[in-house]
Amino acid sequence: MCFKNLPIEFDEQGNARLKEGAPNPWSYEVAELQPIAAPGGEEKLQRLLERNGHVRQVDFDPVTRVAGALAFHTVVDLDERRVLETDSMATLFRGYELILKGRDPRDAIFISSRACGVCGGVHSTTSALALEMAFGIHPPPMGVVARNLLLSLEYLYDHPLHLFLLAGPDYSEPAVRATNPELWSQAERWTCPGKEVHGYGTIAEVMTDMTPLTGTLYAEALHMTRVAREAYVLIGGKYPHPQTVVPGGISATVDLSDLNEIHLRIVKFFNYGRKVVALYDDLVQFFYEANPQYRQVGSRPKNLIETGQWDDPFAYDGTFKNVDEWARHRWAPPGVIIDGELVSGRMTQLNLGLEEFVEHSFYEEWTTGGDGARFAADPLGNPLSPYHPWNKETLPKPQATSWKEKYSWATAPRWDRRAMETGPYSRLWAAALAEDYSQGRFIHPTGGSLVLEVPDAGPSEWSVPEDWGAFERNRGRAYGILYSALIAYDNLLIGLDLMRKGETAVSTAYKVPKDFRVGAGFWGAGRGYLTHHAVMDAGVLENYQILTPSTWMASPKDPWGNPGPYEEAVHATPLLENYEKPEDFKGIDILRAIRSFDPCMPCTTHIHTGAGTLTREVVTCACGADDDHDHH
Amino acid sequence: MRVLVGGVGYRFLRDESVGPWAAERLEPRANGDVEVEDLGYHPVGFVHNLQERDPYDRLVLVGAVRRGRPAGTVSVYRWDGVLPDADEVQARVGEAVTGVISLDNLLIVSAALGELPADVRVVEIEPGPEGWGEEFSATVRARLDDVLEAAWSLTQP
Numbered sequence: 165m166c167f168k169n170l171p172i173e174f175d176e177q178g179n180a181r182l183k184e185g186a187p188n189p190w191s192y193e194v195a196e197l198q199p200i201a202a203p204g205g206e207e208k209l210q211r212l213l214e215r216n217g218h219v220r221q222v223d224f225d226p227v228t229r230v231a232g233a234l235a236f237h238t239v240v241d242l243d244e245r246r247v248l249e250t251d252s253m254a255t256l257f258r259g260y261e262l263i264l265k266g267r268d269p270r271d272a273i274f275i276s277s278r279a280c281g282v283c284g285g286v287h288s289t290t291s292a293l294a295l296e297m298a299f300g301i302h303p304p305p306m307g308v309v310a311r312n313l314l315l316s317l318e319y320l321y322d323h324p325l326h327l328f329l330l331a332g333p334d335y336s337e338p339a340v341r342a343t344n345p346e347l348w349s350q351a352e353r354w355t356c357p358g359k360e361v362h363g364y365g366t367i368a369e370v371m372t373d374m375t376p377l378t379g380t381l382y383a384e385a386l387h388m389t390r391v392a393r394e395a396y397v398l399i400g401g402k403y404p405h406p407q408t409v410v411p412g413g414i415s416a417t418v419d420l421s422d423l424n425e426i427h428l429r430i431v432k433f434f435n436y437g438r439k440v441v442a443l444y445d446d447l448v449q450f451f452y453e454a455n456p457q458y459r460q461v462g463s464r465p466k467n468l469i470e471t472g473q474w475d476d477p478f479a480y481d482g483t484f485k486n487v488d489e490w491a492r493h494r495w496a497p498p499g500v501i502i503d504g505e506l507v508s509g510r511m512t513q514l515n516l517g518l519e520e521f522v523e524h525s526f527y528e529e530w531t532t533g534g535d536g537a538r539f540a541a542d543p544l545g546n547p548l549s550p551y552h553p554w555n556k557e558t559l560p561k562p563q564a565t566s567w568k569e570k571y572s573w574a575t576a577p578r579w580d581r582r583a584m585e586t587g588p589y590s591r592l593w594a595a596a597l598a599e600d601y602s603q604g605r606f607i608h609p610t611g612g613s614l615v616l617e618v619p620d621a622g623p624s625e626w627s628v629p630e631d632w633g634a635f636e637r638n639r640g641r642a643y644g645i646l647y648s649a650l651i652a653y654d655n656l657l658i659g660l661d662l663m664r665k666g667e668t669a670v671s672t673a674y675k676v677p678k679d680f681r682v683g684a685g686f687w688g689a690g691r692g693y694l695t696h697h698a699v700m701d702a703g704v705l706e707n708y709q710i711l712t713p714s715t716w717m718a719s720p721k722d723p724w725g726n727p728g729p730y731e732e733a734v735h736a737t738p739l740l741e742n743y744e745k746p747e748d749f750k751g752i753d754i755l756r757a758i759r760s761f762d763p764c765m766p767c768t769t770h771i772h773t774g775a776g777t778l779t780r781e782v783v784t785c786a787c788g789a790d791d792d793h794d795h796h
Numbered sequence: 797m798r799v800l801v802g803g804v805g806y807r808f809l810r811d812e813s814v815g816p817w818a819a820e821r822l823e824p825r826a827n828g829d830v831e832v833e834d835l836g837y838h839p840v841g842f843v844h845n846l847q848e849r850d851p852y853d854r855l856v857l858v859g860a861v862r863r864g865r866p867a868g869t870v871s872v873y874r875w876d877g878v879l880p881d882a883d884e885v886q887a888r889v890g891e892a893v894t895g896v897i898s899l900d901n902l903l904i905v906s907a908a909l910g911e912l913p914a915d916v917r918v919v920e921i922e923p924g925p926e927g928w929g930e931e932f933s934a935t936v937r938a939r940l941d942d943v944l945e946a947a948w949s950l951t952q953p
Contacts, residue, residue, distance in 0.1 A: 282895045376885075376889070389840065
C-alpha cells in the first residue's frame with residue numbers, strides 16, 4: 165500500500181479504488197500559517213530583534229543568479245546558529261501552459277523547450293513522449309536510442325556545469341578562506357584518499373583548482389561541457405533547443421559516422437567521471453571529518469520522486485495501458501522513495517499520487533473545494549485527484565507577497581501529499597533499490613548501492629547515503645556523470661547493433677488525431693523529475709501542464725503548512741560559518757544547502773501572455789517591503 | 797574584413813526580442829565577409845563556437861538592453877573591453893550557464909572565458925515595458941530601421 169494520505173486503496177488484484185465512506189474524499193483543511201515575518205508576526209519579529217541583536221532577516225536574492233527568478237527569505241538566529249524561518253519564492257511567471265492552449269500539439273515540442281535555458285532538450289523529448297501517448301505511436305528502436313543518447317549527453321553537459329561552475333565555487337579556496345578560515349589550514353594538511361584517481365595530494369589543492377575563472381577544475385568542466393555539446397548536436401542539430409525531436413522519434417538521420425563521433429566523446433567521460441567522483445568523495449569526506457555537523461547542511465527527509473528515464477528501445481510502446489511494464493525497463497526506473505525506502509516502482513502509482521496546490525502561490529484554485537474535476541479517473545480507471553496535472557488549470561492571480569498567504573509563482577506539488585525532491589541522485593537511488601532492474605550490462609543494483617562498471621577501469625560504487633543533505637546531493641551528481649556516460653555507451657552499442665542489422669529507421673509516420681486524447685510524458689531533466697500532461701481535442705491542445713523538478717523543490721508551503729524541500733533543507737541547516745559580527749555573516753551554509761538542489765528557476769516559473777502581463781516588480785517590490793534586512 | 801553580426805535576446809518577449817529579430821532581417825545581407833547569427837543562446841556556448849572558427853576582425857552585437865533610458869533610445873558604441881571584478885564575472889557566468897541571455901552577459905562572459913575580437917561594436921535599443929508576445933511597442937517599432945542600418949553600417953571597414 166503506497167498511499168498513506170490519499171483516499172486511495174487497492175483491491176486484492178492491485179487495482180486502485182477510492183476509499184469508501186468519505187463524502188468528499190479529496191477535500192482538505194487549510195492550515196493557517198504563522199510566519200514570524202508576516203503581518204502580525206512582524207511584532208513578534210520586532211520583539212525578537214530588539215531582544216536579540218543576533219536575530220536577522222536575510223534575503224538571498226537571487227540564489228540562482230538567474231535574473232532574480234528565485235528569492236529566498238530567511239530569519240536566522242546568529243547566536244544560536246540556526247535558521248528560524250524560511251520562504252522560497254519563485255518570482256517569475258512564464259505561462260507556457262497558457263501559451264500552448266489552442267495550439268497544434270506539435271508546437272509544444274518547440275515552445276515548451278524554451279521553458280528553460282538550462283534544460284536545453286529534455287522538455288522537447290518529454291513533450292514528444294506526451295504526444296506519442298496521445299497519438300498512439302512510438303518510435304522504432306533506433307529513434308529511442310537516439311533520444312537516450314541525447315538525454316545522456318545533456319546530463320554530461322549539465323552535471324559538470326553544476327559541480328564546478330555553480331555549486332563548486334562554494335567549496336573553492338576563496339569561499340572557504342572567507343567563510344571558514346579554520347578549515348583552510350586543515351585542508352592544507354588533509355591528504356586525499358583519491359589521489360591515485362584524481363592526482364591531487366591535499367584537499368586544499370582541490371579547493372584551489374575549484375576557484376572560479378582561474379581554477380583548472382573550473383576550466384576543465386567548461387571544456388567538458390563543450391565535449392558533450394559537440395556530441396549532442398550531431399543528433400539534436402543544435403543545443404539548447406534541439407530541432408530534431410518529433411513525435412515518433414527524431415527527424416535527423418543517424419549513421420555510423422555519427423555514432424563513431426559520439427563514441428569518441430562519450431569515452432572521455434569515463435575517466436573524467438571517475439575523477440569527479442573521486443574529487444567529490446574526498447571533498448565530502450573532508451568536510452564531514454572537519455565537522456560532522458556538515459552532514460546536516462541541507463538535510464531533509466529522504467523523500468524522493470523519480471519518473472524514470474532512458475527507455476528500453478525494445479520495450480517502450482508509448483501507451484498508458486502498458487506504462488508500468490515499459491517504464492520498469494528503463495535504465496533509470498521510476499521510483500517513489502519515502503524515508504529512504506522504495507514504496508512504489510510503478511508509474512501508474514507515481515502518476516496517481518501527483519497533486520499540485522496553490523494556497524500559497526499566485527494562482528487561483530481551479531476546483532470548487534475538490535469538486536468539479538474534469539477527469540475522475542486516469543485512462544485505466546484509477547481514481548484521479550482534482551489537483552492532478554491532468555485536471556489542473558493555470559489561473560494566474562498576481563498580488564502582493566504575503567508570507568502568510570501567497571508568496572510564490574511556484575505551485576506546491578506533492579506526492580501522497582508529501583513534499584518530494586528529485587535529482588540525479590533520485591535516479592541512482594531508485595535504480596539501486598529496484599527489485600527487477602533490467603539494464604545490467606554496466607549498471608548493477610545491490611539493494612543498497614549501485615555498482616557502475618566502467619569499461620577498462622573497474623567499478624565505482626554509489627551507496628545509499630546514511631545522512632541526506634547538501635554534500636550527498638553533490639556527491640550523487642558526481643556519480644551521475646559516470647551513470648549517464650555508461651547509459652550512453654550502452655545505447656551506443658545497441659545503436660551499432662541495430663545499424664549492423666539494417667534497422668536504421670529513427671521515426672514513425674503519424675497523423676495528428678482530431679478526436680479527444682490525453683497523454684503524458686514522464687521523463688527527466690538534469691535536476692530530476694519532469695512531466696508534461698496533455699489534453700487535446702479537434703487537433704489542438706486543450707490543456708498542457710508542465711511539472712518541473714524545480715517546481716517540486718522550490719515549492720512554497722502546502723495547504724497543511726508543510727514546507728517545500730528548499731525550505732525544509734534550509735530550516736535544518738546549522739550555521740557553521742565562522743563569523744564574529746552579524747555584518748560578517750555571508751550565509752555560505754544556506755547557499756550550499758539551496759545550491760545543492762541545482763535550482764534552475766526558469767524551469768519553475770513562467771511569463772504571462774496577453775492581458776494582465778506581469779512583471780518581476782510585482783513581487784520584488786513586495787520582497788523589499790521588509791524593513792530590517794540585508795540583501796546579498 | 798571578417799565580421800560577425802549577432803542578434804542577442806529572447807524570442808517572444810516583445811521589445812526584448814529586437815536582437816533575434818534583427819539577426820533574421822540582416823541574414824539575407826550576409827556575404828563572404830559578413831556572417832549574421834542569432835546569438836540568443838548562452839555565452840559559454842558562444843565561446844565554444846568561437847573557439848572552433850577562424851577569428852573575426854570585428855564583432856557587431858545588436859539587442860535590447862534595459863538601462864533606464866527613454867524607450868526607443870538607440871545607442872551605438874565600441875565596447876571598451878573593461879571587465880568587472882572576478883566575483884561579478886563569476887556571477888555572470890552563473891547566469892549565463894543557467895539560461896540568462898543578455899547582451900552585457902555575452903560581452904563579459906565571452907571576454908572572460910574566451911577571446912573576443914579586439915574590435916567589438918554594439919547597437920542597443922532601450923525596450924519599452926516588459927511583456928510577452930511577438931509585437932514590438934510602437935516606440936521601438938519606429939526605431940527598428942535605424943537599428944538595422946546602424947548595425948549594417950558597422951560591418952564596413
